[in-house]
Amino acid sequence: MRAIRVAIAGAAAVAVMLAVAPAVASAAAAAPAAVGGAGAYYSLAPSRILDTRSGPGAPAGAVGPNGVLHLQVSGRGGVPMTGVAAVVLNVTVVSPTVASYLTVWPTGGARPTVSNIDFAAGWTGANSTTVPLGSGGQVDIYNLTGQVQVLADVVGFYASDASATSTLGDGGDMVPVAPSRLGDTREAGDGGGPFDSGEMQYVIVDFGPDLNPYVQAVAVNLTAVNPTGSGFMTAWNSIGDAPGTSTLDYATGKTVSNMTIVPTTLCTPSTKPCAMFPEYVGLPMFAIYNQGATTDAFTDIFAVYTDTAIAAGLRFQPMNPVRIIDTRTSQGGHGALGAGVTAAFTPPTSVRGSNTFALAANVTAVSPTVDTYLTAWATGDQQPVVSNMDPAKGTTVANTADIPLGNNAAFNLYNHGGTINVLVDVQGRFDLPTTAAANTRVAIPAVKASKSPVAIAGSRMFRTHG
Template sequence: MRKIRTILGVTLAGACALAVVPGTASAAPVSAPLKAAAALDDVTGAYYPVAPARLLDTRTGVGAPVGKIGAGKKVDLQVAGRGGVPTSGVGAVVLNVTVTGPTAASFLTAYPAGEARPTASSVNFAKGWLGSNNVTVKLGAGGKVSVYNNSGSTDVVVDVVGFYAGDNSLANRNGGQYEWYVPERLWDTREDGAGKPPAGETLEYSLDFGDDYNPHVKSLVFNLTAVSPAKSGFLTAWSGAGARPAASTVNYLAGKNVPNLSFVQTTPCTGSEQYNWCTPGAPKFKIYTSQAAHVLTDLVGVVDDGESPYGMRFAPLSPTRIVDSRSNLGINGAIPAGGVRKVTAPAELVTDATEVLAMNVTAVTPTNNTVITTWPADFDGLGKPTTSNLNPYAGQVVSNGVLGVIGPNDAFNVHNLSGSTHLVADVVGTFYYPTPVAPKTATSLKAGAAKPEAVPSSSRR
């Protein structure tokens, strides 16, 4: 059954640059009765966040010998047993994969070690590019992931941010379920009145889901975008608990708008924060920018501890291409300016319980700078959201992780803002409801998910 959650977007009010008054917003309350206990009976497919940890850095020899990955070469990266990932019981991992200093235009493919390399890409990049992509990868032989580079040579950095249980052997650990929301822009520093966050600034935000649900929220899923950075640098998003981790979430070049899908752990507001800016118990998190850059934050989902009746589990797949407009796979030809194309998921990839496709979506050589947006198809009254999934420049080949919600007919829409562009989409897994659901209908929009009042504010530190 298609179940939609909504949240009210926030336009931040201006605040004194010296004030530590982070942004808050209220999220839609759960509109159905909550289960009495949050513990999962079976954790297969459940999500487990970890503090961001570096698994590979070819510049320094972490995870592999020092040296760029050459053309047609791969690194078999040990993942299980490192960075908070258990040695067994893991089905797939969520990685942030960064490319730096490539000598030629190329692409990386991350795939299960021991399997044949698929016709798919995880990160696409130009010569000299700096950037990252959130990549979910099924674990292969020995708990490893293969990272392949097609052309030239490049340094690669890989940080792990979470994993999905492959079976029920991790039942002694508290896993969570993913719930999607209608994409909504919550924070945009271009509109908060304090100007572009300078280098080294930390933004702090909170979402209030209500006293009954706040304690159950463990991670938030965003599309984070760095806009007009003054110099090349990075964003790091983390719970805010403890020191900022030595990992990056979004890597950007000077002057480039760069998005990345981000799973961000949260920590509860204590009620003792300066200015009492957030509700005690409400989840909060931080975003650090290494260089002056605007930051856009679009919510796409929540991971809780299993409390919500709308939570889903993850089933990993070997990367499977479902769209390549260059060959008329999934979409016939390039998408024109203002064009919308509907993509129907292949029947072999979905069941009646499937709700979301975890994908890597790539824009291929758009003729203009543009914006790509996806949303579920065939829901009456659900139009294109005011958010973005990719922000490619003319002539670029650029990718981003997308959690693509499918509508009642197992399809999603893709909109291209400007010029024309080819599109490629590779599915790496699906999210599904772990209990039987009713047949998919367009009338399964959740009743009672009223948009709550928002409490706008901003943080500059």
């Protein structure tokens, strides 16, 4: 495939690769956007802004059939009152009475024909969603049928302008990396052995010396495999105790995934585990806490968010959610995916521009005939050894994915086993900026073609109790 390597101020050993659609003839000449500004991402300490069980964010009480909840987001959980284009929410459903789904969209607009989280009766689980703010800084949450309790944790936002820079700094650019598995408790070595309740994983990732100091967050997929009971995991920047929120909820014997954007911190000589391993000082780090039951787990990384002042990545353009693929009706050009099938999909031009390198999407797996997993990646790249979601036989589940676009502006979707239908709803796109550079601390000397992306330089996982 064609790709562009973003080389940062003399970085020869480590660079970051962005998948490119062949239509981007002028990508090499595109200039980085101003520091901060529209499309920059701001990580927040995870904060619960909605819990219908007890009242925060809405009157206490389950959301009923065809019920719509209006959730105030701006001004809460660290989200500014102005200058916000879209927010990243982790939405959790608790004890629904029947199978249903939720749709989240900007208040004041028409409800789109998409779903953000699909669930079975009695299921407790979460899915991340990126949604523009609507009237009054609110979003609407719709439940199709039955009764369901709903939680929402805000983890970050994308800026609509540069107003946040004066109080929150520069924000971050999104940089896709070669999808990689950072740790798997089923494997020997770092992080080996089941993840016990009350245990913490410290995850250290090396992106190379020219990028490490500027890393602000990572986009990772957390997966719990065959838990011995019900529980949850929480991911955060590893500073202090785990926040009072959940990133991934799991139930006995169920394999479940959730993608999230986790803020990072730089490992220092005074923090665990770098106090014992000084060779990791200066590397980005985050933590995952497990509470409730013993489970196997793995963590896959798909993107990194860097300080916008090094002008190295992509900016987010939100949109009202829109469905581009439904294999039940062959929307998108393919029917149901069989075992071992890889299908290539080219998104319509209505959801991508000439400088679009990736899509923010919600992927829903519908009634697989066996337990399986799905993997999405840029067409023209080698299939990565990761999964975007791991649906069980007969279930309908969803997970967020940042999907890079490759040859012919397309991406691949692989199904491992059985037959499965897949829905893809686009929530926004990541574009290479074309505005003039301003106030960049580290200039990009060259943007050059290359055949294959560069993976992360390495990673290490440590386990501890408490």
